[in-house]
Amino acid sequence: MKLKNICSMGLIAMLLMGATSCLDTHVSDDHDAFANIDADADALAGRLAPKFYYENGTNHSNKVRVYNNSGYDCRLDYIVGTVMLGHGTDNCAEVVVPFSGDLVFTATVLCEGALVPVEIPVRVEDLDSDLDPLFVALSGGSSEGRTWQWWADEENGSYSYIDGSWGCVGGGGYGWSPTGPNWVCYGIGMADEWTGQLITMDEWVKFDLDGGPNVTVHYSDGTEAKGTFALTSGTTPEKAALGWVATMKLTVPLPHQITDGQYSWYLDLPAEFDVAMLDDEHLILIAPGGGGAHVICDDSWGISSTHWTFKVKK
Numbered sequence: 001m002k003l004k005n006i007c008s009m010g011l012i013a014m015l016l017m018g019a020t021s022c023l024d025t026h027v028s029d030d031h032d033a034f035a036n037i038d039a040d041a042d043a044l045a046g047r048l049a050p051k052f053y054y055e056n057g058t059n060h061s062n063k064v065r066v067y068n069n070s071g072y073d074c075r076l077d078y079i080v081g082t083v084m085l086g087h088g089t090d091n092c093a094e095v096v097v098p099f100s101g102d103l104v105f106t107a108t109v110l111c112e113g114a115l116v117p118v119e120i121p122v123r124v125e126d127l128d129s130d131l132d133p134l135f136v137a138l139s140g141g142s143s144e145g146r147t148w149q150w151w152a153d154e155e156n157g158s159y160s161y162i163d164g165s166w167g168c169v170g171g172g173g174y175g176w177s178p179t180g181p182n183w184v185c186y187g188i189g190m191a192d193e194w195t196g197q198l199i200t201m202d203e204w205v206k207f208d209l210d211g212g213p214n215v216t217v218h219y220s221d222g223t224e225a226k227g228t229f230a231l232t233s234g235t236t237p238e239k240a241a242l243g244w245v246a247t248m249k250l251t252v253p254l255p256h257q258i259t260d261g262q263y264s265w266y267l268d269l270p271a272e273f274d275v276a277m278l279d280d281e282h283l284i285l286i287a288p289g290g291g292g293a294h295v296i297c298d299d300s301w302g303i304s305s306t307h308w309t310f311k312v313k314k
Contacts, residue, residue: 060125061129062099099209134246138283139207165185197220215227225253284308
């Protein structure tokens with residue numbers, strides 16, 4: 001792998017704001033190792049790897065302190081977030097990860113306009129530090145995880161749904177709102193016209209933190225898909241004003257991808273979602289379709305989206 005082939009312009013821009021080029025000879029005795037930017041990236045990463053280490057106590061806490069003695073600034077990816085990690089007096093970063101297991105952090109070092117990813121193996125056994133409240137709400141903050149089923153309340157054989165939706169899953173104007181349209185919505189016992197599958201309370205989604213951010217999706221036909229999730233707290237100011245709290249990526253499809261007859265880019269994996277609600281009881285995911293990736297709400301309600309509404313399985 002050639003270094004000049006692994007560059008990302010956006011990431012380079014981030015690193016340039018606080019990074020020292022690894023060709024700057026005054027910051028490290030190892031500068032000669034990087035004189036040829038066409039050198040093999042794996043070999044360079046291997047030489048840098050011993051310069052990074054971590055501490056998290058004898059019980060292997062999920063609060064991890066990472067040190068950078070490489071002589072170069074870098075960006076540290078700790079699976080659920082990123083921080084800049086300096087090489088001088090600021091060569092330490094303390095982060096909290098929400099799961100246990102044998103994990104891999106990645107330090108990305110900028111070398112003369114190219115990026116060298118360095119893997120840092122980290123062992124976490126004890127979830128003794130406070131987790132992000134959203135991770136706790138989603139997964140229960142444990143390796144056992146938390147299971148979510150459709151947000152459908154049953155009484156005397158009839159189901160009711162959250163205000164603003166005519167079902168537990170459906171397509172409507174992007175920005176899903178009680179005042180917006182619900183063009184294609186499905187409730188319990190109805191057949192999804194796009195797949196023909198019946199929507200039942202046997203469908204569920206489970207999020208757990210057993211060694212990583214895991215997701216399991218159980219479909220109405222009895223099949224299951226396992227993958228990973230990425231949950232990022234916060235969103236754009238416009239979406240935050242709507243009460244939305246986060247974004248999410250899934251490597252497996254949710255049940256019933258509603259397209260409302262339009263091509264929906266979010267069917268590609270990993271699928272990206274806005275998290276419109278997430279607390280200890282309820283979860284609403286929204287994915288825009290029909291080209292509405294950057295649209296909050298179309299005044300004519302001409303842009304479609306899909307909303308999935310879940311509640312914790314008791």
